[in-house]
Amino acid sequence: MTKLASVYKTDYVQSLDQHSQTNLNSSWVNAKGAWMTNIILIFFLKVMFGIIPGITPELSWTLTTLTYNIGSYIMFHAVTGVPFEFTQGAYDGITLWEQIDGGVQFTATRKYLTTVPIVLFLLSTHYTHYAPFAFFVNLVATVINLIAKLPAMHQVRLFDINQKVEGSNE
């Protein structure tokens, strides 16, 4: 039966394997160039949405916030593992967010990546003149993104999504 929240357990040997080499899948998020790219991407999204005719500025802000939150959620919290094989599957069930800095919480990268959706949300509610529906949509997207980044949710899997399959991984 699927539990609401269960922990994705990794054992000692798996954490040893994780720390034996630098995780190239997650080490790039620490680079300041990646931080800048993040901001540029949001800017680019806003410009792109603004160019499409028939979309009001308020709607484009809402769409930007929505796209950014959904996109960064998929990238950081939905996809697990690494795209290349180098430590016999040490990162197999771990999302990119959980891989950052080897699981240490409140590092600079994590603080930055948590702050960006909050700032984006505050900006977009300002520019949509606090319309209730836009506010609600932005809030839900941002809050889901933020809850996934909480330290309490580290390696927690809800409703058995991305959880280890019993029987093959003992």
Add this chain to the structure above:
Amino acid sequence: MDNPILAAVNQTLQASSRVIEAIPGSDIVINYIKNSYQNDPFRVVLELGLAVFAVKYMLSKKYRIDPSHIKLTEKEIDELVAEWQPEPLVQPLSDIQRMELEKTQVIAGHQGPRPKMLSSGKNLLNLASTNYLGYINNEDIKEKAIETLHNYGLGSCGPPGFYGTLDVHINLEKDIARFLGTEKAIIYSQNFSTISSVIAAFLKRGDIIVADDGCNFAIQKGTQISRSNIKWFKHNDMADLERVLESIKKESSTSKKRPLTRRFIVTEGLFQNFGDIAPLDKIMELKEKYKYRVILDECNSFGILGKNGRGLTEVFNISPKRVDMIIGSMATALSGTGGFCAGSKEVVEHQRLSGQAFVFSASMPAMLAVCASEAIKILETPEKGNKLLKDMVDNAATFRNVVVSAPQAIEVSSDVGSPILHLRFPKNALSAAGITTRDEEKYLLQEIVDEVAVKDGLLITRAKYVENQELFLPRPSIRISISATHARKDVEKAAQAVKASFVKAISKRK
């Protein structure tokens, strides 16, 4: 009663508002908040809450979520440092370690069927080296080796992927693939690390290995570093293998979402620790039935078993293309060095980047690659190759027939036709002689080894293991390696001497 409290609250509010107004730019912020209020206190509270959360998050200290991370106080660290005593670089030897150190024979000069010992200066008959086809002293191979040494020099200057591959390596790979009958082969420069690299190149966490529990140490280490789930089945027991395969099938069919896992059966052709042969036909049958892949470690059967020396696949008349990976060794029968993995093109090419020992070790010297190639060519010419194999099998049969005639003193765990013979004391004889521990058994076997070295001029050895790391530690034994170039008379005499020594050793204790 309310008045003083109300007055106090009023005063603090006025004081704080005066402070806030004093901050430059505060009126912009206050105006903004007033404009954004828009009759919706809930939303404002939410936004402020979010801003407060952001600030709190930014100000938090970092910590690691590691259940095993122990934080020590300064005082504890100081205490631990003060009471630390350095261990000696060289631990004092235990009795058995000192015995092993003293009794190990050292060969002075070159290897061969009759090497000269450093301690006594005598030439002993070599029944300890894995020189099964006698290639170590083959004159043709020696000439070729010297010629190669003049052409290529000694070392190969690097790993195979980085300037270390020579044409002789490519030729050796082609020779092995052609001789064995597979599509391609890849060579590694050390035999022990071949099987570990192959297993680790194709398996990772979540995959399933079903391995024979008589497998040698290299296979055990390979399965360990691959981090996959290993299930062991009893040595050469096909019913047990079927039981394990069936149980895995049952387990995985009950889980709702089963990811595609790789499943392998790992076994040896001729077991290094026991000398018996795996029933490959039954294994192939089970493999087809349960859809597994097979890794066959033929380190002690390539160049040894089969009419032409092609290994276990020739013995059972199974096409080598059906076995997914055949691992073999050039260090045993072929008098070279290293090992190989033969299989389909995809299997071999994948290892060029994923075989750890291929990528991160130097390739073998050109001389030894040429020796192995020449050895294969000799095996391929029927007159010479078949004769060597026949001599080896006849010598092995001679030796075996003599030692099995004393079942009260010797237990032979090897099959007929195997050049590796493991001679152990039968358990009831040991208990009758009052020997209970492994160390005592090892001492007794060492007595036999010493005695035949002195009295009968034989060089034999006990089988040695890394005892605290072996998963299924085999019983102590004397391992005899029969060579094709020994004379039949010598082998017969040696067998009689070993048998007599065994009988004497076990009956002396009674």
